[in-house]
Amino acid sequence: MTVVSTTPTSKVVLITGASGGIGEATARRLAAAGHRVFLGARRTGLVATVAQDIEAAGGVAGHHALDVTDRGSMGAFVRAARDRYGRVDVLVNNAGIMPLSMLEALKVDEWDRMIDVNLRGVLYGIAAVLPLMREQGSGHIVNVASVSGHRVDPTAAVYSATKFAVRAVSEGLRQESRDVRVTVITPGLVTSDLTGGITDTAVRGAVEGMMEIAIPASAVGDAITYAVGRPADVDVSEIVIRPTAQG
Known part of the structure; x- marks a missing residue:
């Protein structure tokens, strides 16, 4: 990773779920672009x-x-x-889990x-940063959803429900915001x-069998870095990024 020096335009970016996967890749990409990251x-x-x-x-x-499930922990x-x-300047709400199962399994x-x-x-995350961003008169909240x-x-009903909800919350916040x-x-x-x-185990095996076409987490990190780097008057509302081979 080649890192450029921070500049007056570098941003302070908070990333949840940053110990691996998309969160880690995003942290590395943003830092390489000169932003200051907090993981x-x-x-x-x-x-x-x-x-x-x-x-x-x-x-x-x-x-x-x-x-992230503890409001006090998020505030701290x-x-x-x-x-x-x-x-x-920026919060990347990335933390997420995906324990897929059929509803009849009653997990x-x-x-x-x-x-x-x-x-x-x-x-x-929104509750913790929004007052600060309003006070600053600027800010950016990036919520990681899913094509789900x-x-x-099948097996993704509850997972999809949470990701539909993330998109709904995000759109509501976007419409309410003029400086964030x-x-x-x-x-x-x-x-x-x-x-x-x-x-x-059967569901996990089926999903893992699909992962041979998966794209690297760094590709998502690149997309987030692009959105964060746009001028203040440009809002990149949504980026869908997936393997070319994914149906």
Whole structure:
């Protein structure tokens, strides 16, 4: 990773779920573009390593423990970033889980967890940064959804519901905002560890069999970096990014 020096236009970007996958790739891409990144995740050892790698390559990165399902944890994450950098320009609500299953399997605990992480976590992130951005008179909230937020497939009913909801919340916030930009990033099949959370072995095997066409997480990081880098009067409302071979 080649890192450019930060400039007066570099932004302070907070990223949730930054210990791996899309979050990690996005952190590396943004840091390479000269932005200052602040990384949050439950896996504190992994997220610390990502931040250290970025700094070793010449970037600017900090990290903090974060559980997006805990409103207090989200607030502490945002305060730590503001204390470190003096402001918060961008929040990338990336943390998510995908324990797919048929509804008849009645994996209610997994349904609850998806709602907590994928939807409530996004709302807690918005609640934590929006007052600061309003006070600054500028800001950018990037919410990571999924192509499952445009379609519903068997085993994905609850997951899709959370991602449809993320798109709805994002569009509502966009319409309410004149000084805060809102972007939805909508990935298709991406190489990540999301499939590891699927407890139904048959479903996990089927999904893993589809992953041979998956695009790298860095491709999504590039899309986020593009949206973040647009001028303040340009709102990139949604980017759908998926493998060419994905139906």
